Structure formats: C-alpha cells, structure tokens
Amino acid sequence: MIQAILVFNNHGKPRLVRFYQRFPEEIQQQIVRETFHLVLKRDDNICNFLEGGSLIGGSDYKLIYRHYATLYFVFCVDSSESELGILDLIQVFVETLDKCFENVCELDLIFHMDKVHYILQEVVMGGMVLETNMNEIVAQMEAQNRLEKSEGGLSAAPARAVSAVKNMNLPEIPRNINIGDLNIKVPNLSQFV
C-alpha cells in the first residue's frame, strides 16, 4: 500500500502532500522535511529507492522517488509494493500531469493544486493503485473539465437549470475486452457470472 505521496521542489517547499495513512499534523510536516533531507543528500546517479526515515516506520517502508528538474516526486510505500512498478507509476503520474496541463511545470502544481489532487485521485485511491492507463485518466479529467466549463457558463443561471447538465454522463470509452474471441475467459467461475 502507498502510505504517502509527497512532491516538493529543490528547496524543500511542499507542492503536493497526500497521506493515505494517518499521521498527526506536526508529524506530517516533519516527514516532509525528513524526506526532503534524505532525498536531497542523494546524487542523481544512485538508486531511486531508499529506506523510509524513522518517522515513517524505518526499514519496513521504502521511499521511491524521481527527480524532475525542479521537483521531487516521492512515494512512500510499504513492502507490498514493487519498487520498479512504483517508479513507473510516478512516471505515469507525471506524464498524465503533462498531458492535462500541456507542458506541466512547477507553477501548474502551485496554482492548480486542487486539479493535481483530482488527477492523483484517479491514479491512486485510498493508497491503492486505481488506474495506470494514461488515456483513461486523461479522459476522466477531460470529462470533469467539461463539467467545469459548462458550470462556469451557467453560473448565473438558477441552480435548477444546471441540474440538467449535471446529469450528463461521462463518455464511455470502449474498454471492454470482448473483441471477437479475444475476451478474457475466466473458467470455473461461470456460476458466479
């Protein structure tokens, strides 16, 4: 399970802080600081994994990080996650950010903090990886953006008028794998279907 996702810049200023496990407020700040110091010490050419600091639980937890220009993306995970898998999940997250913001930069993370959180919610939900398919995440975000635009346009109208728009559905991308005979067959389970 993912315990926390931290994004901070080269100076240790937090840009995104999301904990999936409960830590008291002060401890959260200390963890951000501790993690920053742990990560900052490391050269770019050594490994992207390190043991969690003492606050987050020591050697049972791993910090997996990537450094992009001005930002560090750090995922704190327990032993049940695959290190390389998480490393690529960070990449997925950043690439998705890039697609949603068209050339993402640190400023986007600052001024659209809420949006970044929404994107993250589509990737990781409650500490579990929800979606790793970039197109799907972007589609979800676009649907929400469209919502925003329509609401923005109708903002002056009485709320009842909006409800019609509210009920619109998300676009359905064909994700079914029932393509010809290629669909996934799960034997022995037909009685449950």
Add this chain to the structure above:
Amino acid sequence: MSDIVERTLTALPGLFLQSQPGGGPAAAKTPFSSRLGGLVRGVTALSSKHEEEKLIQQELSSLKATVSAPTTTLKMMKECMVRLMYCEMLGYDASFGYIHAIKLAQQGNLLEKRVGYLAVSLFLHESHELLLLLVNTVVKDLQSTNLVEVCMALTIVSQIFPREMIPAVLPLIEDKLQHSKEIIRRKAVLALYKFHLIAPNQVQHIHIKFRKALCDRDVGVMAASLHIYLRMIKENSSGYKDLTGSFVTILKQVVGGKLPVDFNYHSVPAPWLQIQLLRILGLLGKDDQRTSELMYDVLDESLRRAELNHNVTYAILFECVHTVYSIYPKSELLEKAAKCIGKFVLSPKINLKYLGLKALTCVVQQDPSLALQHQMTIIECLDHPDPIIKRETLELLYRITNSQNVTVIVQKMLEYLHQSKEEYIIVNLVGKIAELAEKYAPDNVWFIQTMNAVFSVGGDVMHPDIPSNFLRLLAEGFDDEMEEQQLRLYAVQSYLSLLDMENVFYPQKFLQVMSWVLGEYSYLLDTEKPEDVIKRLYKLLMSDSISSETKAWLIAAVTKLTAQAQASDTVERVIQEFTVSLDTCIRQHTFELKHLRENVEVMKSLLPVNKSCEDMVVDASLSFLDGYVAEGLSQGAAPYKPHHQRQEEKLSQEKVLNFEPYGLSFSSSGFTGRQSPAGISLGSDISGNSAEAGLKETNSLKLEGVKKLWGKEGYLPQKESAAGDGAEAPPLPPEVSPSENIDQAAAKRTQAQVLAPSKEEKEKQLLASSLFVGLGSESTVSLLGKPDVISHKFRRKSKVKAAKSGEAASTHNLTCSSLNSLSHVAYEENDYLTALQDGEDTESKDLPLGPELSDSESLSELPLAEKVSDCSLSALSLFADSDMEIFQPPSSAAASLTRDIASASCFLEETAGDMCSGRMEVCSDETVSVSSYKLWKDDCLLMVWSVTSKSGSQLKGADLDIFPAQNFKISEQRGCCLPVMEAGSTKNFQYSLQMEKPFTEENLSGFVNYQMVDTHSVQLEFSVNLSLLDFIRPLKISTEDFGKLWLSFANDVKQNIKISEPQAALPSALKMLQQKLRLHVVDIQGNEGLLACRLLPSTSSLLHCRVHADGLALWFRSSCPALPDYLSYQCQKVMMVGPGI
C-alpha cells in the same frame, strides 16, 4: 521528461502578470482565485521562515473572517477552501475551516462539492468526529443519478471513512458493483477493499461478489479486484486454491498481449496487472506442488516474454523470479530465474543492482551457490557509496553466515554500524550481530569482544532481549564446563580493563551487564581480590553519568561481592553514601546490604557463589505473617481481597447503565440473544458461596502443601547432551577449512575471467574467499528447505528438569483420567453403553443427579478399562516402541494380512470404535487409501493416519506430512517409517496435536508421499476437520476449587437458552453437556449446576448453569478471553439439537 518541467520559480512573477497559462480559465477570472495567486506570490517572495509565518497567519485570520461571515457565497467558499488547503500543506493549522469544508461538500453544486470533498479528505482523518457529519452526504451522493457525484462519494469512502459507519453505506456500495459504468464498479471494488482492510468481518458476506468482480468484462474492474485477492490470499491461501486456474488464465492472456493496446505501457501489456498476478500466484503455489504445477507454463512464458527493453519489464521479471522461487520448485524454471537474477546483479543500473541483491537475499537460503556465483559483485556492493545498497548487501551476507565466515561478516556489519546514525538501523543491525555472534562464535575472546562492541554501540536503543540473552548464556552455561568458566573469566577480565580506561563513557545497559557479570563471576579471578573490584564499582557509583537504575545494579553487585570479601572499607563508604540517598530503591538496597553485613552467615547463604541458576525455596505464601494477619482481623480489619475481586466489586457498584456496546452474537442464526451482563442476577447462590469460601481462605491462610519456587525455572545441573559433543567440536579456523579450497578455486575461476587483477582486485578476492567460505560445500543442498547445519557453539542447556516436574505432577491421575476421557468418547460412539445409560436414566429420574452420573461413569469405565489394558498389551506386541493405544484399522483390502497379527488386529478392530472416532477415509487412489482416526488422549489429541496399500504391489518409502497450521502445535509421535510396506498392509502415522489458539472449526491438511516400485513418487493430499471439542477434556475439581477458580477468571460470557420444561431439564442438560462436550459435572445444588473443563493443554474453563422459568442460563468463565465464546456456541449447538438426538 525532465525538459518538460524546465520552468522554475524564477519565471513566476512574469507569468503572473500575463494572467495564468494552462487550464482553469474559469477559475482564473474570479477575484478570489487571484487571491490564491497573491498568497503564493507573497510566500515565494519572502526570504525567511519567520516572515512566511506572519504572512500565513494574516491570511488565515482573513480567511477565518470570510468563511464565518454569513454573506460568503458557496463559490467564494470554494476559493477559500483551496487557500486553506494551501496553508495546511505548508503546515499551518486551519482547523476552523474543517466544518466549512464539510458544509461545502453537503450543500455545494458539483464543482463546489468536489472541492469540499477534497478538502475534507485532506483535512480530516478516519477517527475525526466531524466526519460523522459527512456520512449523510455520502449516502445521498451514492444514491445520486449523477456519475460524478457517485464517483466523488466512492473516492471519499475509500480515502477516509469512519469504521462504525460502514453499515450505513455498505449496501449502497454493494449495489454499485452491478453498475453499468466500469469506473463506478472499479471504485466500488476498491472502496470495499478498504472496508476489508479496516473491518474485515463486515464484508465477509460479499466475498462471492468479489469473485464476480474478478470475472468482470472490464479489465480495470478485474485489476481492482486483484488488490482484494492479493490481500485475502496473503491471509489464508488455502481458501483460494480453486481460483489458481483463473489467475493463470488471466495472466496468460495479459502476457499474450490480448488486452487492448490502451493497457500497454511502453509497449509492455499491463505491467502492473502482471505484477499483481505474479504475486498472487507466488502466494498460492507456496509449498503446494499441485497448484504450482498449474502455473509453470505461464511463468515460463512470462520469463520469456519479458524482453529487456524497459524498466517496467524488469519489474515483471523481478516478480517472476520471486514467484518461481516461492512456489514448489521446478528445476528448469529455477535455472532461468537464476539467470535473470544474474542480469539484475550485473546490471550497471543501480536500481536493478539493488533489486538483484534483494532477489539474492530472498533465494540465497534455497540456493547458496548463487551467492557464490556473484561473489565479486557482492564484494563491490559492500563498498558502494549508496547506503541502501550496502544495507541490502549486509542483509544478504547475514543470510549466508556460517561458522567459518562469521568473523568477516560481523566485522563488516560493525563497520557499517559505526557509520550509521539512524536509530532503527542500529537496533536492527545490533540484533543481527548479537544473533550471529551467539550462533557461530569461533572462540570466547571474539565473542566477548563482539558483544562489547554491540553493547557499546547499541547502548540503550537495542532490544532488551540482547543483554538478557547474553547474561543467561553466561549464567546457564553450556555443555563444556571448562569453556564455560573461561568465557566467564574472560568476560570479567575484559570488563575490568574497560572500566580501568579513563574518560570513557559506556551506555547504561552495558554498565548493567558489566556490574552483573562482575558481581557474579569476579570470584574466578586469581589476580584480584573482590575488594579491588568493589573499588572500581564504587568509582562508578560515585560518577554523575550513571542512572539510578544502573546504580541499583551496581549496588547489587557490591552486595554479592561483599559476601566474598572480608571487611572492606569501600563497602562501608558505599553504605554511608547511599543510606541517605534520595532514591528509595537505592536506599532500600543499601539498607539490605547494611543489615546483611551484620550477619555473615545469612549473607553467605543468601548470596552463594555461582548459584545464579539454582532455585531458591522461598515461602511465597508468607506464612510467617499469619499471626499478624489474624491479629489484624481480630481487631476488625477488613479481610484482604485480591485485586481482581476488588475491581469486580467496584464495577458491579458502578454498573448503572451499560455504555459498552453489546458484543456481537456469536452466530447469526436464530439463537436467543445473549443477555447483557446486568440481566442475570449477580448474587446467585453459587458465586456467593464461592466468594465466601475465598474469604475464609484468606482469613485462615491455609497453606499446607504450598511449595512455591522462587526464581527462574529450574535447570538440570548435570550435562545432558553427550551425544551433541561431536557436533560441538570447535569449528576449524578459516585457513584450514576443507571447503575453503573449493571456494578459492571458484574465486580463481572468476579471477581468470577478470583479466589481469590489480592489487585491489586481489584484496577483494581475498575478502570474497573469506566471505563465501562454507557455501560451496552446501551447494548441493535441497531446494525445498533451508539446510540446518548450524553447529551452535553455545548450546543452551535444555530445561529438562522443568518438564520433568510438570510430568510428575500430571502422572498421578494420568491413568484414570485417560480412561475417563475414553469413557466419555464411548458415550458418543458406543450404542451399547448409551442404551445402558438410557435405561438407567429412566429408572433413576428422581434420584439426585450427581451420584447418578458418577455411577454411570464408573459403570462404563469398568469394561473399558479391561479392554484398554488388553488392547494396549496387544498393541505393545505389534509396535514394540509404542506405549499408547494403537489399533489396527480395518483394512479395506484386508486380503493379505499376515496370520500372526490377525487375531490381535481383529481384537483391535473391535475396540477401535470404543475409544476413538470412527474410521474415516480421507483420500485414496487406486493403490493406497488413507484413513484417519482421532484419539482423544488426556493430554493431547492424537491423530492417527493409516496408509493402507490396496494393491498387491509394493509401496516404497511411504511418508506422510502435515502442513503446518497456525492454530495447532503438531508433533509427530514415533513415525516408524518402514522402508518397504508389506503389500496390502497398513502403516500408521501418529501426530499429537495441541491447540495454540481457540477456534471452532479448523482444517488440518497434509499429504502422503509414496513410491511405486518402478514408477516415481506419488503425492496424495488430504484434510481433516477438527473442532474445538476435540480439545476439550473434563476438569476434575472439587466445588471448593471451583469457587476459587471462578473468582480468578476474568473473562466471562452469559447466555440464555430456551428449553422446554426447564424444571426437568437440568439433569438431562447436564448429562448432555457431560457427554457431548466432555465437561465434568462438579456439583449440583438445587436448580444450579457447576461444570468444569479444560482446553488442552491447560486452559481451564468453568460453567455455571441455572434453570429458571424461561430456560437455562449459562455462565462461562475462563482464563482465556476467547474460550467462553466458543464454548457457549458449542453448548447452544448441543442444546438446540436437543436431548432426543
């Protein structure tokens, strides 16, 4: 990717002036959002932390005013929330806004709601009280027709949701599993997974729906359900073996690229999905050949397909390797996996190298030769600049330590230890070093020096077991007395020299160890008198850096030494100094010392030399205080009540309203609900009586026959393992070790590959040969288990004495009670006896029940006793080395039973039904059948499996093994493994079982391995169901004892059972409990009955039943918290079935 995020903060002001680029145009137009911009700009422009604080506080107070103003619209509120989130992220308290975040989620339109939910999930935690206010909103949104609202609600549920409120939303989320949109189904599955994590019992009933999710036509939903399965299989893999085929099929299709291209990541099909599936397979196939066989193909395919072109394929490969090594081994796959590990280890990429080391660490115990192959890489990693690589290497070395390379490895570990500052690393490493040192120490000097290093570095953070283990090792000694004395002597000498050093400070724990050792073993010193040692201790005592706990240890040491020293001025000074100490504990010790000094005889007997392991007999009952107590009582003092009794009384006085939630009913079926504790009168006759009896006990302090031992468990003074001495021979020094040559040869081979080794290289190879010594000789080791070739230098003495005394205590009624238990079984099984019983019952309805029951007991015992003695005699002749009841099961193919045992086995067949459960065939194939019996022995449940060969052909090396089960302690009883089974004959395997943790029903499974003469070996699996009742034995105690026990047990459960004709029911109910549950009827008084039983090995439980107008009130008490629940469940079951059956 890095070029994408090129723009830095320096570009910030400029960007700001041109309004905002990128998304969110609507937000940018409102004045409020630019307030966030202003805030950010302000914060970035500041130079000091102090200024930032000021600015944010300002911002927060203006926000506080805004959010609480009634004129603030929801739209403004939305903007405020974003700013609050920003402040919270920077670590400032914005708790005044929490309630507004919840309001926003409740009242806002879609966009505002979204911000509200996000703010709530960032601000609050699962047990925050405000969260309860959100439950209603979540329920409403879950029912909404708008998909976005449902999604938001599901998201918040899986992020934070109060556990008590799960029932409110559970049915709604269950419905969502059938939703037409896959995103909703996916999120619902994850929300249910979250529930499974925080309250597993609440989602028990929807496991079947998880299966549906697994078969969902959408890949995303299926992938989400894998989270749940991974978790559940980790908890209990045996329950999901049937799904193996499905997981394999899914993986096959994923690997085969049958998913939509959408799921590809860098042209690798759904890598995360593959990783999950591989993990699940690894868990399923663990120690299970049949399941493992199903997955060999797909694993092979995965290994082959994972072409090494991207990071993420390495992730898959790593999981593959892990899975291959954790399932039942297959040599081809292992070979391939080993090659993969090589790729990792030799990779120039540091991430992969790290994973390679990690993989090696996992597999090295199964295949030590792998470490040998990569020894040069491992040596390089040992000096790697990256500490995490170093750590992993040390972990690897720790796993391959043996008595030959221990010195080098421990040295490396100590080097790392001296560099690291993190506390958890120190604790971890110190523990490992101490473990290795104790296991493999080559000599005394090294051992003591290593432990000194451990104590001085580990100091006060290390696990408290380490010093106490060390002291126990010294105190209990080991087999060789000479060695033992030398070790102690060396410890004393090294501590004295450490103490003589000036200006060195040792951790308190180390000083405590020193003072104990010096106090106990200074007498071994020839060169120094106790007086000198006392002087050193005195110097320590006067030092300021010593904690008062350590001072107490030091004074204890001084006291011990005083007994050996004659008159000593230093002791005098100690006494003077510390009788006025402010620390009461130290003062107490000093006064003891002072008084002991005045009476040398007492002191010598109290503090004998080198007797730390001997037991002292102490009158723990304090009988010498009887007079004092009696006097106190006669003067009207209140009698002493034990602590738990006082608490109980206090509780019963306080019990006005019960605020505790009622416990969940044990079973959801239609039993009458358990009454609340206040429902039953507390002052029933029985408990009143027993309480009184308890009081009387304390009054008179009747203590005959009480002989408690004070101190540690006794240990057998004489040596008892002469046989172990051979293995005990001191390990050869590394230079002359035979396996050394092999390893050096291996090292040389590597050397030959590396062209022209530099001097540095040579050093490394030298290191390698000392590190990997002893591994080569084990390279032929079996893949199934870790080879256990450890020869402990310091083998602890076993605690035979303790075991023996326990045995002696239980032997006096062993014979009769074993007969008893048999007779109870006989009630169940033997029609004849039951008929007899029934007949008697009808005759003696009016008689008091107690004598009747005991009568019938003795009646049934008599014939059985004869039978048993007979049968054990004949069994003895059959199985010469067995002393228990063995019976020959009726063979299903009894054609070729040898003549001479035929008569005996016939007899056994006859009696078999009486004393054990019916014979049950658990598995069979065309050649063998396996049947099992339960024998309810007095001290354990004896399971007997008999393997019978059906055909005429011979079976070779039939062997039976039981899978370890977490709730049982299983030990094999004299498995006499015949090399070749007589055709058609039977072989018995006996296992004695003890329960470790109470349960109602549990499966015990195992397998039989046999070899046909010319085909290869065949494996058959079976499982047997065991219930709690198999482990219940009657507890024969008197009513008085019952009263005492009743008071001492803290865990109780009360239960009402409705029965017809309650007045007549007590005798029959008691009889039924006695027969079916094997409870012992202690006493019957009027409409109340007392029963007692014990759960093997020794947890006792008591039952008090009382008949009243509506039925039967059962009241269980036990020392084990879970037992009353289980017993009451069993009672209900028995009673519900009714006496007729």
